[in-house]
Amino acid sequence: MRKLPVAGALAGLMLPLTAAPEVRAAGFAEAELWADDFGVTSGWRVDRHPRLLADVDGDDRADVVGFGEQGVVVALSTGERFDAPEMWVDNYSYSNGWRIDKHPRFLLDMNDDGRADIVGFGNGGVFVSLSTGSKFMPPKLWVDEFTIVRGWRVDRHPRFLADVDDDDLPDIVGFGNGGVHVATSTGSKFREPALWLAEFGYEQGWRVERTPRFLRDVDDDGRADIIGFADDGVYVARAGEDRFGQPKMWLSDFGYDQGWRIDKHVRLLGEVGGDGRPDIVGFGEAGTLLAVGRSGEFDEPERVLDHFGDDQGWRVDRHPRQLGDIDGDERDDIVGFGQTGVIVATARKTGFREPQRALDDFGYDQGWRVGVHVRALADVDGDDRLDIVGFGHGGVLVALAED
DSSP: OOOOOEEOOOOOOOOOGGGOOOSBOSSBOOOEEEESOSSGGGTOOTTTOOEEEEOSSSSSSOEEEEEOSSSEEEEOBOSSSBOOOEEEESOSSGGGTOOTTTOOEEEEOSSSSSSOEEEEEOSSSEEEEOBOSSSBOOOEEEESOSSGGGTOOTTTOOEEEEOSSSSSSOEEEEEOSSSEEEEOBOSSSBOOOEEEESOSSGGGTOOTTTOOEEEEOSSSSSSOEEEEEOSSSEEEEOBOSSSBOOOEEEESOSSGGGTOOTTTOEEEEEOOSSSSSOEEEEEOSSSEEEEOBOSSSBOOOEEEESOSSGGGTOOTTTOOEEEEOSSSSSSOEEEEEOSSSEEEEOEETTEEOOOEEEESOSSGGGTOOTTTOEEEEEOSSSSSSOEEEEEOSSSEEEEOBOO
């Protein structure tokens, strides 16, 4: 199955977090400083300056893209370090009026040239700056919708970029007041938005702080579908020709009624089994639950690990948990930034292997904080394995994936 890019807009032995596994896993090399910029001491702040990772020059290595005070600053990856930062476009920044709580910004290849471009939801519309490989072009208005002046709010209306019409170009999918609005891409602009489905919207009871929504291709037709975690379970609406089908319940679990809370439990979508279909990975009260994706449904959840859960001391406001392929087997693994460092559970066909400590770094005990420092997974050396990239106090630290 082709993996579609999406941008958007989480009983048994209880192992306390303070007693994380003592065995060091083959997973990551020791962290090294790749850039002495983009950190707290250089003036970068989580609540002002988004820092993202994407391949903007087409060499298959993720680069640093920082939306700074004066403009967008880029540091290209050499595979061993990041080059000195350079200003690629003097827009999309704090001094230009862009705010995290008002203006979503994304990086995605918008014209299918192999380079990630900027997409910004500004006051006056959705602006795109295409990458040339050495700079971003000046912002161009692609559609005058989905913005704050049109009533769209970050705390009410998630907006995503995903290919919903199978032309390899990311489209806008916005969860508005009345339902799901879509503006498909031509590669040089977005077409006028249309209401594709009168569900999943604010007026239908969906809330950012209660009912998360995602986009993933669930049926291998090249179109991203909607997966929504409602009060009573998981609903899926498949993409068709110029519309989404009516939502169908695929699983009566992982919802608010079953005790899942945004501030306590992380719900993610990943490809764990290796069949290309998205599976649900939930970090719940007692551990990690897995619901395997099938054709037309999700299997009943199974607790596959007595780890990474609230009972084991993991907290949303302290310990990020992410999914990504760190060993190159095309299955998404768990990477948890815990109290004492990085804990990894690699995927296998039936779930996950037992967690092991991969690094004594990037954890709460080492001074990393959710509201201060950014931690992400990205392939910065081009070996098809995700590496750890951390924006710390003094700069950008990288721990490369290794056998």
